[in-house]
């Protein structure tokens with residue numbers, strides 16, 4: 001029998017929501033022996049575990065190689081989060097809108113008005129990379145680092161099929177973290193008008209230690225770009241596949257915010273994230289032993305018909321705000337308004353420039369935790 005979950009197969013990624021249906025219906029607690037991880041897929045279970053994390057930790061999982069806020073627990077996590085969160089409120093983030101708009105104007109100005117367009121390389125990758133470079137205050141010359149870590153973190157392109165050797169992958173991640181350290185050090189001596197300069201100013205004021213600053217900066221560097229690339233790409237794919245919904249959005253732009261939430265629900269850029277159990281967990285008659293790694297599969301939860309009727313229908317007027325694509329509770333995504341800001345600027349431009357676009361080439365990356373395109377070309 002073929003395994004229900006096989007992240008190495010293109011068939012799995014092309015039919016991922018059918019596989020999640022099988023898991024939710026028949027194996028709500030499923031042990032994926034290939035990855036030595038227990039997958040939890042029903043909406044109520046995933047949300048409950050996010051809301052009541054007792055008995056779970058974020059550290060010591062396959063995602064905790066580089067210390068970052070998302071893989072930190074307890075007091076350390078609370079201290080950093082409390083200090084940072086006001087800077088990422090919707091109101092504060094909105095002030096970054098001119099930066100996003102000007103990047104997009106530049107990117108779209110370089111595109112032809114019709115014909116075949118490599119939207120992925122020209123816009124979808126570029127907006128989050130350029131925005132984050134400027135927002136954080138990275139030197140523009142370091143832009144190549146984003147490509148390198150993206151290839152490592154987000155899964156291979158099935159067409160190139162060249163997965164980096166583990167030691168090469170670790171070196172790329174280490175180099176990126178070292179680059180963040182170096183930029184932080186530079187900002188301590190020569191601050192600019194950017195977020196990392198703000199962060200080291202909080203350190204100078206005694207609100208954060210150097211280690212706390214580093215842990216947060218790492219999280220921004222590793223969590224803020226490829227996730228947003230996937231939101232823009234996956235949303236573009238949905239608008240291509242569901243022409244009626246695209247038309248509705250063109251005719252009624254006030255539906256945009258709801259459409260973005262429905263994109264999050266339907267094609268979550270982060271499909272699931274791990275936790276380590278510090279106690280036995282009993283769920284649906286199965287006892288998962290303390291010490292095991294579990295995966296909270298947000299994407300399967302977002303397609304649970306007990307929570308969202310007709311979950312495979314993309315409906316931009318659906319009440320989908322309570323999706324779990326950004327997590328929930330203690331670790332809910334800090335950059336959520338940044339991601340929405342970029343999406344709110346990108347989709348109207350896409351539809352204004354290419355209202356009748358078709359997708360002519362696309363393929364999913366092969367990842368065990370994320371979902372995003374390795375290629376996306378359109379014809380306009």
Ligand code: HEM
Pocket residue numbers: 058069070071081219220223224225227228230231268269270273324325326327328330331332333334335336338339
């Ligand atoms: C579409 C884009 C994004 C998605 C889907 C996404 C998803 C997530 C998810 C699911 C978590 C929860 C982690 C957990 O429960 O273990 C998270 C945490 C986090 N995200 Fe995002 N994210 C996105 C964009 C961003 C951006 C743009 C930034 C920064 C500007 C960011 C910064 C963070 C940080 C700092 C955390 C850690 C929060 C904590 O552990 O307390 N994210 N993100």
